[in-house]
Amino acid sequence: MNKNLSDKVIHRLTLYHCILIDYINDNVEFISSSQIAKLLHIDDSQVRKDISLLNKSGKSRVGYTVKELMASIQESLGYNRKKNAYIVGAGYLGSALANYGKFSHCGLNIVAAFDNDQSKVGTMVNNIAVRDINELPEFVEKTNIDIAILTVPRVYGQIATDFLIEEAKVKYIWNFTPRILNVPAGIHVWNENLMANFIQFTYKIK
């Protein structure tokens, strides 16, 4: 649909979506911009502006229809579009992600996991087989999957990235390692840097 939403708008829309899930669960039919704004500690006119970008309209005196608004956000942001991916690094974090059953709600489908530790190869995590990292090129050749979830230890972050680019034609890397990956143009990296985030979170403490 509309592919011109800014990163900030997209981010807020995902938060609105979270709130809408609760409203659906509570069987509430309508929601107002000020209700959303209050939960997120933002301005209500911003909420209305974001929603107007979806070409969705609300009702005066009533607000927005919860179900319609949720469907609209899902449609615009691609919640229902299936995105196949594989995990690289089947350690604690990789396994936790593999065991997180709810990723299907945002269209993420984890198809396989890879590791170089032979004691892990052949095991299963939540019905996902852990395979030898050397099988990755062949796997990608067959499946054309280009999203990697990178959960290797920090020291292997760049080496694994180089391997993914050269041998597995990766295009999207969801990076859980606490480092900045050096990648050529055209490869998209999203950093999920827990340590950095924690610093930001607790910056003001004490």
Added chain:
Amino acid sequence: MNKNLSDKVIHRLTLYHCILIDYINDNVEFISSSQIAKLLHIDDSQVRKDISLLNKSGKSRVGYTVKELMASIQESLGYNRKKNAYIVGAGYLGSALANYGKFSHCGLNIVAAFDNDQSKVGTMVNNIAVRDINELPEFVEKTNIDIAILTVPRVYGQIATDFLIEEAKVKYIWNFTPRILNVPAGIHVWNENLMANFIQFTYKIK
């Protein structure tokens, strides 16, 4: 130190810090603003401006001293300040976080984990004891820890939050549940919403 850095500046400084770790490991003595900027795909004058906020100065023709710059960021952002916290919800994700040994690098010290599942209570994850959630109020009374890492299933997110606020005087919640928590003013929530982030990450795909 300087407590007036904006969220955006703090975020970029944490990324610079990641890069500096690599430079230290590679025994490189100096780094220029354009080297940092290139890795992060941002403007080099922005890097210089951010660093100038630390009251740090570089050397013309040479750049910044890697060690000094890293120490300065750590000092300003509180990497070395110890922050005790406990985990609420010892499931896969909670356990993965407990097993993540490197949190000490950003000053995070996970002291305990709590769960309501009696089959988990009494077990250990990475030398951290899993305790009964009902022991939490007493534990907080003794330790005065006010940072909670919330890794319960989505449905228990708000209930657990209410409990933490009312019974455990929590002030900071690192929220890993995919929902918006309803909290009174004065309680700080940092959302680590993996599903929302994945949507944002893959928005432009296809």
Added chain:
DNA sequence: TAGATTGTTAATCGATTAACAATC
């Protein structure tokens, strides 16, 4: 010296907020 890099100001750009007419 010539050349590379910082530090900083001014210009630009984008995002948020305020305000209010239109609507039901």
Added chain:
DNA sequence: TAGATTGTTAATCGATTAACAATC
């Protein structure tokens, strides 16, 4: 009707980028 809420414009605010003198 009176009142609450949307939709949208204009005003404000903040963040990024461009430019360049100063430095070594």
